[in-house]
Amino acid sequence: MSGHVFVVGADLRRLVCDDVLVPTDRSLRVTAGWRELLPPGLAVGEDADGLCLELGWRGSERVLEVPGGGSRRLWLVDTAGRDSDDTLPWLLDGAREALAAVARREVAEPVHGRARRLVALPALGTGWGGAAGRRGTLLQQLLPVLREAAEEHGFDVALVLRGPSDLAAAQRVRRGEPDNWSLPDHLRRLADALGERARRGQLAVFVGAGVSAAAGLPTWEQLLDELAVRSGLGEALGEGLARLPAQDAAALLARELGREQLEAFVGERFGPGPYALAHALIADLPVQEFVTTNYDPLVELAAADIGRDLSVLPFDDAEPGRPWLLKLHGDSAHPASVVLTRDEYLQFGDSRAALAGVLHSLLLTRHVLFVGTSMQDDDLIRIAHQVRSAIQAPGSPPRRRSGTVLTLREDPARARLWEQDVETVAMSPPGTPPAEAARLLEVLLDLIGCLSTPPTGYLLDPAYRGLLNDEECALAGALAHVEAGMPAEAGTSATAEVAALLRRLGSRRCAAGTEPVPADGATDTADDRPQEQRPG
Template sequence: MSGHVFVVGADLTRLSCDDVLVPTGRSLRVSPGWCPLLPAELVSDADDAGACVGLAWEAGERVLEVPGDGARRTWLVDTVDDEGRGLPWLLEGAREALDAVARRAVPEPAHGRARRLVGLPALGTGWGGAAGMRGALLQQLLPVLREAAHEHGFDVALVLKRPSDLAAAQRVRRGEDGGWDLPEHLQELARQLGDRAGRGQLAVFLGAGVSAAAGLPTWEQLVDELAGRTGLDDEVRAGLTGLPPQDSAALLARELGNEALEAYVKERFGPGPYALAHALIADLPVQEFVTTNYDPLLEQAAADMGRSLRVLPFEEARPGAPWLLKLHGDAARPESIVLTREEYLRHGDSRAALAGVLHSLLLTRHVLFVGTSMLDDDLIRIAHEVRSALRLEGSGRVHRSGTVLTLRRDVARARLWERDVETVAMADDDVPAAEAARRLEVLLDLIGCLSTPPNGYLLDPAYRGLLDEEERALADALATVADLVPDDGSSGAGRQVAALLRRLGLQRGD
């Protein structure tokens, strides 16, 4: 079965992968940002310019597997072209590396994913000599990655750090057959949602299913983990699953104590590697996000692409800045966590105010629900209130204010919610849940490809080769403007123009 090539803005050291390719040269020196992926005992001579890896090449080889006993494996790839061999040599190195990765058996991909995920940067754009040829590299590297994914059956994530890199890669993919292994109705859905996102009409709601792909527990798993830390007998523990979530949490809080419960949630849902879905969602041109999750993984993924999400209600929203509303609290602020029924009742007024934000989004945006079963009491109540506000007596009007992406078909639940949202399943019951979750990732990848602004690399000279005649003329004219405006701008107008130039891919110092 063929794998898929994802293009995502992220930090490879924090993206959950099974294998990561790290560029280096014959000296086995790596840039300092790669050190978190290497065993400390192999790193020496580390400074701001880089670090040396305590391994050695065999004659003629270009790929080294870094020893380690963790689930994730790091591979060093020689990409420093000291002899001017050009892009064909870099591309051959990518092929050799992916072939070597394929020879390592991975019986169970990370966190139950259907396929192993291999992450790599745009090889050769750092010390490798291809920094000024990013456009040509992307045009030739993507087909190489697709060939390897097809041959070996694993998924590949091309991970890019700069917004201009991501925008250029998405342009390349839009101009060719991206190999989207999705049914036509899901491709049409991606086109609709991508159009909404591109026009600023899409908001995103994240549920626990997104963070489960990063190894965090679902509600049922959290209850089981907490129960294991109590002295409850097996019969009582088995009965927890039959209680409403807030009541099972209340019993556990009584057994453990609120302080111990909050401390566990803070530790369990703290910073860590984020899932591919977190990065794909964070890359979308969306300004408003809502979640019932406690963890900081979406904020981390966004920050790694230079997007600082204001976390509501703990931070003040700023005009034009993206934000994330945490309906049930933040693990970094344990006192804000809403778990038990008592906490739901005690924070009723403040939670009603937060729910009003989601009300507003359902009335003014199209909300994409990802990773939620739509069984949360808050969501049910909010949807009912929005439906009541929009109801026109005798008109029979149906206002669908969102789209819910589910893994499996659930006819009864889809019928229940049909007046409020459209429910779209990724697969039928005969498809394993893990493969359905992977299909959801592919769908998010296509939405991102179609919605990424097409001009984010206009002023990046590394991508001049991608521009047509009109775009080159615009880039030349704007370059003269850039010479007149300092990066921070000394006036209100100057700051606005500087911000626009950055969004168009201006790299100061290029």
């Protein structure tokens, strides 16, 4: 069965996956950004070009598996040393060779129970590999190679990018090839609708515990089990715990452990760590408002890795124009804020009414996409009921539904229960393994991201000039004159506004903290990023 190629903005050091392709050269150097992924002792030195690895090529091969255990394997790929007309074909051959080598490694079970292996790689060749100034052409030729490998080997591939120009250009290439998503027609239509809402600024996203489960974090039931083990409850109490409502079970465990130990456990268990593919796909969406009942910081970490600095409410101040994430049930960085027990849920309805009011507002003014939640949370039920009561007069027909819930499997009774408030869409029919349904959800999020990405983020980036048609080239030329006339520092609000627009169109000259780059794009301002290593 064919795999899928995802395009996602993320940091390869933090993305949960099974295999990572790391660019290198014939001297087996990598840039220092990869240090934390390397086994201890493998880097035997460091110079201006990066880390020196104690490995050696056996011959003319271009792929070398990094020794060492662990669930995530690194593969060094020689992507440097060519600077001629055959650079791109040579890079593509290296990608094919690397993916074939990865396929030969047997994997008993993908990480965290995922349905397919996930192989992640950067845009090979955009550092020292000679393709920095031809990123558009590289993407046009690399994506088909990745799709061929996914189809041949059956694993999923994530092309991981960091720059907004890179993401926008890759999504443009994919929009020109609409057969890249193996989804049923109703999910394609849903992606079209949600992508359009996101482009218009009408979409908000609610993130539930199911998303973080793909990063190895516990669901609510698993969390209670872990707390029960830590509390050392006797056999009789342990058996009775499962028969209690979840919030009451949590209250008993909190009493047994003590609030201080409970907060320490939450802070440790849900602290910063690797994030799942779904976190990155959600953070990439052009959405300004996010809400979660999760305690972990994985959405905001994924967003920060592509330059989106989220205000985390209620702990940060909301600022005009800055996207935000509301932690409805607290944050592991502030363990005292965590809502877990029955008393805390009741308190939520009183002292935390202002937080609930934010979700009220989104349900009234946006279309909320619910991902990773079963809609069984008492707070969500209460909030949905209050919104329905506010907008629907007694005896009147139902008004518009205020959201879409993405579920893994069909549940007709629950869909009927919520039909006045939200549309419930199942990823797969009954009998589909949960892991495969979760993978389809990732594919759907990938398509929504592709359709909602603004099509102009690379317009002024010279590395993507080859993607532009005649009309766009003329427009880019006119805007380049404006770009050239921009002062080094914005002296007025009008200048700042124009500079911000040019940045959104891919201008590097107007990017904060960067110097102008040559027209051929030869200077790669991202050389120090792990995704765009100097050696490749």
